[in-house]
Amino acid sequence: MVQGSTHETPEALIPFEAEVRAWLAEAMQDGLRFAWSAVWTTRNNDEEYAFRQSLGRRLGERGWLFPTYPVEYGGGGLTPEHQAIIETEMSRYGLRHAMVFYTLARIVAPCILKHGTDEQRRAFLPGLVRGEVVVWQVLTEPQSGSDVANVRTMAIRDGDEYVLDGQKIMVGSHHQPDYLWTLVNTDPAGKRHENLSWMYVPATSPGLTIRPMSMMMGIKNTVFFDGCRVPAANLVGGENSGWKVSSTHLELEHGGAGSIAGDPVVDHVLGRCLEQQPDGTALIDEEPVRAILADMLIETHINELLAARNYWLRLRRTPHPYGGVQYRYYERLLRLRNAERVQQLFGYEALVPRFDLHEDADLEHLVRAGPGQLHGGGTMDTDRLVMARRMGIGRSTKEDAPTTA
Amino acid sequence: MIHEPTEEERMIRASVAQFVGREAAPDGLARARHEGGGFDRGLHRQAGELGWLGMLVPEAYGGSAMPVGICAAAVEELGRAPLMGPLLTSGVIATLVILEGGSDAQKSALLPPMVAGERTATLAAMDSGRGWGPAFVTAQARPDGDRIRIDGHKAFVHDAATADTFICAARLPADGPDAFSLILVDAGAIGVVIEPLPGLPSGLSAVSFDGVSVPTEAILGAPGAGRGTLERATHRALPLVCAFMSGACQAIFDFTVEYTGQRSAFGQLIGRFQRVQDHVVELANQMDGAHWMTLELLAKIEAGTATAADIHETAAVATEAYYQVCNYSHMVHAGPGTDLDHPLMGHTIASRALYQLMGTPDHHKRRMMDLRFPRGGAPA
Numbered sequence: 111m112v113q114g115s116t117h118e119t120p121e122a123l124i125p126f127e128a129e130v131r132a133w134l135a136e137a138m139q140d141g142l143r144f145a146w147s148a149v150w151t152t153r154n155n156d157e158e159y160a161f162r163q164s165l166g167r168r169l170g171e172r173g174w175l176f177p178t179y180p181v182e183y184g185g186g187g188l189t190p191e192h193q194a195i196i197e198t199e200m201s202r203y204g205l206r207h208a209m210v211f212y213t214l215a216r217i218v219a220p221c222i223l224k225h226g227t228d229e230q231r232r233a234f235l236p237g238l239v240r241g242e243v244v245v246w247q248v249l250t251e252p253q254s255g256s257d258v259a260n261v262r263t264m265a266i267r268d269g270d271e272y273v274l275d276g277q278k279i280m281v282g283s284h285h286q287p288d289y290l291w292t293l294v295n296t297d298p299a300g301k302r303h304e305n306l307s308w309m310y311v312p313a314t315s316p317g318l319t320i321r322p323m324s325m326m327m328g329i330k331n332t333v334f335f336d337g338c339r340v341p342a343a344n345l346v347g348g349e350n351s352g353w354k355v356s357s358t359h360l361e362l363e364h365g366g367a368g369s370i371a372g373d374p375v376v377d378h379v380l381g382r383c384l385e386q387q388p389d390g391t392a393l394i395d396e397e398p399v400r401a402i403l404a405d406m407l408i409e410t411h412i413n414e415l416l417a418a419r420n421y422w423l424r425l426r427r428t429p430h431p432y433g434g435v436q437y438r439y440y441e442r443l444l445r446l447r448n449a450e451r452v453q454q455l456f457g458y459e460a461l462v463p464r465f466d467l468h469e470d471a472d473l474e475h476l477v478r479a480g481p482g483q484l485h486g487g488g489t490m491d492t493d494r495l496v497m498a499r500r501m502g503i504g505r506s507t508k509e510d511a512p513t514t515a
Numbered sequence: 516m517i518h519e520p521t522e523e524e525r526m527i528r529a530s531v532a533q534f535v536g537r538e539a540a541p542d543g544l545a546r547a548r549h550e551g552g553g554f555d556r557g558l559h560r561q562a563g564e565l566g567w568l569g570m571l572v573p574e575a576y577g578g579s580a581m582p583v584g585i586c587a588a589a590v591e592e593l594g595r596a597p598l599m600g601p602l603l604t605s606g607v608i609a610t611l612v613i614l615e616g617g618s619d620a621q622k623s624a625l626l627p628p629m630v631a632g633e634r635t636a637t638l639a640a641m642d643s644g645r646g647w648g649p650a651f652v653t654a655q656a657r658p659d660g661d662r663i664r665i666d667g668h669k670a671f672v673h674d675a676a677t678a679d680t681f682i683c684a685a686r687l688p689a690d691g692p693d694a695f696s697l698i699l700v701d702a703g704a705i706g707v708v709i710e711p712l713p714g715l716p717s718g719l720s721a722v723s724f725d726g727v728s729v730p731t732e733a734i735l736g737a738p739g740a741g742r743g744t745l746e747r748a749t750h751r752a753l754p755l756v757c758a759f760m761s762g763a764c765q766a767i768f769d770f771t772v773e774y775t776g777q778r779s780a781f782g783q784l785i786g787r788f789q790r791v792q793d794h795v796v797e798l799a800n801q802m803d804g805a806h807w808m809t810l811e812l813l814a815k816i817e818a819g820t821a822t823a824a825d826i827h828e829t830a831a832v833a834t835e836a837y838y839q840v841c842n843y844s845h846m847v848h849a850g851p852g853t854d855l856d857h858p859l860m861g862h863t864i865a866s867r868a869l870y871q872l873m874g875t876p877d878h879h880k881r882r883m884m885d886l887r888f889p890r891g892g893a894p895a
């Protein structure tokens with residue numbers, strides 16, 4: 111991990127740090143053998159997933175999945191500094207705090223906390239916050255990708271329910287969800303941006319079908335809604351008011367949450383270059399290798415600073431105007447460059463997965479994901495669009511970054 | 516410098532294009548490769564019947580020895596698909612190694628069935644996958660009575676699982692520090708262990724030679740001649756690989772431009788967004804750099820004026836272009852382009868697999884500089 115992004119633990123929290131460290135050492139005992147697995151199907155492992163789910167639940171019981179959330183919703187009622195300690199300690203095990211078991215609660219819970227009614231918060235948040243349920247974000251449709259507002263999935267009110275019809279694509283993962291957090295059109299005659307609503311849809315709803323799609327990074331899914339009935343109480347943020355919920359959602363998806371974890375693949379690359387070869391030399395002594403590594407280390411350092419900046423500003427409720435999308439844009443293009451760099455450095459070795467490594471540290475995963483990870487949740491082009499808008503370029507008013515809870 | 520295709524070239528192009536279109540629907544290729552299928556012996560035999568596996572081979576060994584321009588035209592069409600596999604690794608690379616290094620008896624025994632598409636061979640040259648050159652050949656070959664015993668581990672071999680013959684690079688005790696020998700090994704020989712590798716490109720395997728015993732006649736050409744053979748064969752194969760990649764870039768350009776006129780977002784065709792236009796502009800610049808440099812190289816080869824530095828320069832440009840053209844096309848296609856059924860995916864996988872085939876772009880750039888500007892050669 112690069113020095114600039116690490117954070118000095120305040121004196122008063124040293125006992126808490128020790129508590130977290132000891133707790134994790136115990137909780138991770140059975141999990142150490144799973145270090146090689148991760149998010150995508152290319153290295154699916156059910157046993158590992160079960161372990162992650164139980165770890166998520168145990169963290170959730172203590173309020174450590176959402177440390178700063180109110181206790182009544184299952185949170186820890188702690189400070190941002192506590193959260194930073196938990197995340198730092200978890201990253202030592204290659205675990206990303208928000209993704210312990212591949213649920214997108216880190217995006218969905220803040221949306222419900224900010225835009226839900228009291229009743230909805232009490233009903234939906236504890237499951238997400240305690241790590242008891244898996245949720246997918248379900249936005250994209252065949253004709254609605256970058257243009258998120260062009261939703262054609264209809265949700266028409268019928269008594270106490272909405273009836274959903276339509277199709278979503280490229281969503282979720284290979285692990286079945288409990289809930290779908292989905293954007294629907296609730297007013298066929300309504301104006302653009304004034305016809306949208308968000309729904310928290312139980313995956314067991316009748317009329318809902320999930321079909322896997324094979325993508326370069328692993329399994330995504332097509333979701334069909336055929337007369338799918340969902341209780342009206344599951345519409346969050348008000349009928350036809352979905353666009354304002356989207357701004358919270360998209361800010362989080364676009365990197366506004368930031369991060370204080372390092373990039374394990376860079377540590378791995380460096381480690382390999384420092385390793386002594388059978389002939390006594392190390393790759394790091396070769397001039398071309400040094401030049402490539404220098405670029406990789408410098409750019410990674412910058413990326414970690416941007417990520418840490420967003421992390422702290424978010425927890426202080428003072429989001430950076432364009433920082434969220436800037437970080438995401440920078441990181442994605444860095445990963446694309448790094449994907450080529452590891453082929454320059456290691457040739458074929460970068461094309462074969464090593465299952466003894468965590469996916470995030472594995473070269474093949476980096477190469478495989480390179481040009482695919484550019485588009486999840488919006489492309490580099492729309493990222494630049496958002497960033498310009500937030501800087502107020504070419505318009506008289508700047509668009510503000512939403513606070514994201 | 517404007518190249519007018521000959522009638523013969525047009526015909527072979529059409530024949531390969533037709534075959535590729537019919538036999539290997541591009542949409543299915545990425546998936547087939549991804550799932551480890553990909554190689555179809557029937558397909559390979561058909562390619563033999565159509566005569567392309569003999570394009571590089573003199574008539575004496577069953578081929579038709581076409582001019583390099585014609586061969587390049589055919590390979591360019593394979594690139595459009597993209598159809599890699601043994602058509603490239605056996606039909607071009609191994610074939611050229613045997614032609615450049617084999618004795619008359621070896622060529623007579625090996626080439627006719629390869630030309631007919633009945634057998635395939637593949638090069639098992641480097642022990643490490645990290646680089647290309649004598650430093651990466653560490654397998655040992657020791658005289659053992661009237662035979663030779665090979666021990667080594669080739670970490671990354673293309674199309675090994677379906678190959679009949681390996682051309683294994685190994686060091687005989689008499690080979691100097693910079694020399695090695697190429698040795699023909701039957702895929703079925705005792706001690707040959709093939710382990711197909713998982714990962715993005717299929718068709719890669721690790722191949723171990725554990726005390727494999729072969730007769731002395733299995734040495735391709737003379738002992739210790741491997742380095743020179745491989746160098747000559749590489750310099751003949753690289754221009755064709757460049758043609759493959761150049762053809763691939765053109766196919767990607769075509770379907771990418773088409774997509775910009777079909778896909779809408781925010782109520783307009785995506786081709787109207789300047790950012791999308793920028794991706795296509797960069798794509799075209801990469802494509803045309805590779806295309807024109809490859810054409811120039813082929814013309815120089817036909818005129819007998821191509822240098823090794825020219826070949827390495829072109830290889831650096833075309834390899835990098837194929838890689839970047841895929842990236843730019845991904846930027847235009849976004850999500851749908853990452854579906855394994857999308858034609859772009861076959862190219863993305865091929866561009867990553869070819870990136871270090873006979874050296875990375877960096878390797879070729881270093882070779883180009885070393886050849887054109889030998890070190891320590893600054894005029895006094």
Ligand SMILES: Cc1cc2nc3c(=O)[nH]c(=O)nc-3n(C[C@H](O)[C@H](O)[C@H](O)COP(=O)(O)OP(=O)(O)OC[C@H]3O[C@@H](n4cnc5c(N)ncnc54)[C@H](O)[C@@H]3O)c2cc1C
Pocket residue numbers: 247248249250254255256257279280281282327330482483485486487488489490491492495778779780781785788789790791846847848849850851853
């Ligand atoms: C790995 C991965 C994971 C994903 N996960 C999910 C998920 O969990 N849930 C979900 O709902 N979706 C998911 N998606 C879908 C993703 O959100 C979309 O791919 C993305 O929003 C882009 O939409 P699109 O692919 O339809 O591209 P399009 O919108 O069709 O874009 C095509 C091209 O047009 C450009 N373009 C479009 N509009 C503009 C503009 N205004 N200005 C300039 N250029 C423009 C784009 O940049 C791109 O170059 C995922 C995608 C990927 C690749």
